[in-house]
Amino acid sequence: MRWLFGPVPSRRFGRSLGIDLFTRKTCTFNCVYCEVGLTPRTTDTVDVFAPAEEVLNELRQYLTEHHDDLPDFITFAGSGEPTLHRDIDTIIHGIREMTTVPVVLLTNGSLLYRENVLQRVLDADYLVPSLDAGCPETYQLVNRPTAAIPFEKLIEGLLAARKAYRGHYLLEVLLVDGINTDEGELLKLKKWIDKINPDAVQINTVFRPPAESSVHAVSEKTIRHFAEIIGEKAVPVAYYTGRGVRRHVQGELLRAVILKTVGIRPCTVQEMTDSIGVSQKAMANAVEKLMASGKIYALDFDGVRHIALVEEPEKQKDSSK
Numbered sequence: 001m002r003w004l005f006g007p008v009p010s011r012r013f014g015r016s017l018g019i020d021l022f023t024r025k026t027c028t029f030n031c032v033y034c035e036v037g038l039t040p041r042t043t044d045t046v047d048v049f050a051p052a053e054e055v056l057n058e059l060r061q062y063l064t065e066h067h068d069d070l071p072d073f074i075t076f077a078g079s080g081e082p083t084l085h086r087d088i089d090t091i092i093h094g095i096r097e098m099t100t101v102p103v104v105l106l107t108n109g110s111l112l113y114r115e116n117v118l119q120r121v122l123d124a125d126y127l128v129p130s131l132d133a134g135c136p137e138t139y140q141l142v143n144r145p146t147a148a149i150p151f152e153k154l155i156e157g158l159l160a161a162r163k164a165y166r167g168h169y170l171l172e173v174l175l176v177d178g179i180n181t182d183e184g185e186l187l188k189l190k191k192w193i194d195k196i197n198p199d200a201v202q203i204n205t206v207f208r209p210p211a212e213s214s215v216h217a218v219s220e221k222t223i224r225h226f227a228e229i230i231g232e233k234a235v236p237v238a239y240y241t242g243r244g245v246r247r248h249v250q251g252e253l254l255r256a257v258i259l260k261t262v263g264i265r266p267c268t269v270q271e272m273t274d275s276i277g278v279s280q281k282a283m284a285n286a287v288e289k290l291m292a293s294g295k296i297y298a299l300d301f302d303g304v305r306h307i308a309l310v311e312e313p314e315k316q317k318d319s320s321k
């Protein structure tokens with residue numbers, strides 16, 4: 001699979017089949033918490049990345065082969081900002097014609113102020129933009145955006161989307177310990193959230209190894225406190241738990257699925273066990289073999305062991321630009 005990955009474990013969207021429209025990190029932001037790593041160069045240039053036909057053909061084949069075991073959601077995610085793709089509307093329409101599995105668009109929301117970009121995403125079942133800051137200064141600290149998108153434009157886009165979009169509008173706030181968590185910042189966030197008026201506010205934190213190693217998750221207490229500030233719309237993001245479905249993926253195939261999964265982002269062994277749906281023993285064997293062959297390695301983040309992909313020399317070169 002070139003443009004699909006997973007299904008991967010998602011705290012917010014269960015077993016989620018991912019669509020990654022990019023071959024390398026491409027984003028308007030360079031968030032300190034990004035689990036894909038640093039953005040080589042932020043951009044606001046909309047372009048064609050993954051060819052729409054290729055993405056749709058791949059998805060068609062996947063859905064045919066897995067018709068008795070469909071994912072909970074099909075999610076635009078992965079290594080970049082999906083609204084930078086000029087043909088995202090064609091891809092969303094194509095998916096909607098192909099399946100009833102709901103389409104989720106995770107976006108940093110930075111381009112929604114542009115009318116043409118906003119029009120392209122209106123058919124997604126779930127629109128999930130982010131807001132991590134209540135003021136321009138914190139926005140610069142957390143999201144480190146391209147200069148072309150100041151805080152005011154981000155807010156303008158989030159408000160415009162609320163007016164135009166008719167599906168489930170979920171705003172995500174990711175709290176980073178000590179950066180966007182003082183009381184004043186939380187209250188400013190609350191003010192913007194009230195203006196935007198999303199259907200729900202997903203409160204998230206840094207669960208996976210971030211772009212900047214100095215960045216850490218907030219405590220559950222902080223998440224609970226912010227949820228109280230937000231009120232009834234708050235949905236603190238819980239730890240992912242699998243559905244307990246067991247599949248007979250093994251050998252080469254299981255190892256290939258693991259490599260694809262951790263190639264998108266580091267995962268814990270438990271997350272992969274739940275998401276792929278194999279036994280603990282099969283997963284442990286496969287992980288051990290991949291470790292021994294030098295394809296993956298263990299990475300500690302906040303005391304939790306994750307499995308990460310050893311990058312190819314070419315990829316390392318790209319991400320160091």
Ligand code: SF4
Binds near residue numbers: 031078
């Ligand atoms: S977290 Fe999302 S918006 Fe931020 S840099 Fe990574 S891909 Fe871009």
